[in-house]
Amino acid sequence: MSSGRPYPRPHPVDEHLVRRLIAVQFPAWAGLPVRRFPSAGTVNALFRLGEDLVARLPLYQGGAADVERERTWLPRLAPRLPVPVPEVLGEGEPAEGYPWPWSVYRWLPGENPEAGALTEPEGLARDLAGFVAAMRSAGLPGAPPAYRGGPPAALEASTRAAIEELRGVPEEGVDCDALTAVWESALRGPAARSVPPVWLHADLMPGNLLVDRAGRLAAVIDFGCAGTGDPACDLFPAWNLLPPAARDTFREALAVDDPTWTRGRARTLSQAVIALPYYRRTNPSMAGNARHVIRAVLTGG
Incomplete structure (x- = not known):
């Protein structure tokens, strides 16, 4: 976008x-x-x-x-x-x-979680890791490719174009050189096409998660992007929702290696930098989460 x-x-x-x-x-x-x-x-x-x-x-x-x-x-x-x-x-x-x-x-009861306002972040991180692990092991044959399941290189042109667009929006205060460095680090890593594809939800945004009153995962909705692809593509909550300590819990529970983590961070960042200029005047929730992702990636890895 x-x-x-x-x-x-x-x-x-x-x-x-x-x-x-x-x-x-x-x-x-x-x-x-x-x-x-x-x-x-x-x-x-x-x-x-x-x-x-x-x-x-x-x-x-x-x-x-x-x-x-x-x-x-x-x-x-x-x-x-x-x-x-x-x-x-x-x-x-x-x-x-x-x-x-x-x-x-x-109807599935629950509320969408909000980054920065989680009541049980560590427990939610474990819940999310359990969901992602279960998706990966679903083992259903004949799956379609996930809508967001390819390698970061597939997003090269759109991501760089969005970063350049953000350079023209100084009021957002985005360090576009730092964004570019993060993006390029993922492109230099091992190619995702060498990784066996797994089942993915492929759109684990806060708006597609429901939590109960205790702040634990109650349901996951919107499977319109689901299919198989790079396991890095279901790591989005690490940066679009979880604070640093819970981010570590999420990673440890899934035993994510460095190359997969780097690709996941880059994929999440790509979605954010494309969404921010597109939604900044029309969808405050989407734009706000995009800003959160950019801050999380640039300050916490």
């Missing part, structure tokens, strides 16, 4: 559309109240259906493929994972002027 390109226009969705879709395709749920659920996510719109269900509708054509990926793989992954994941209860189809497939899921 780059703020130099125009923003795609999301397909309009609202409560009235969702009510019509539910009434036609899932009449048993037609009487449930519908209300939009606020989310910092950028690809899907969420609507609570009563207290126990949630409808999730892609806002862009690119998100429609994620619907089928979740329908295919979530039922197979769920029994292998240590925390709840979304359960598809209804497979919605295009109708009422809405052009793409959509789904109804069981």
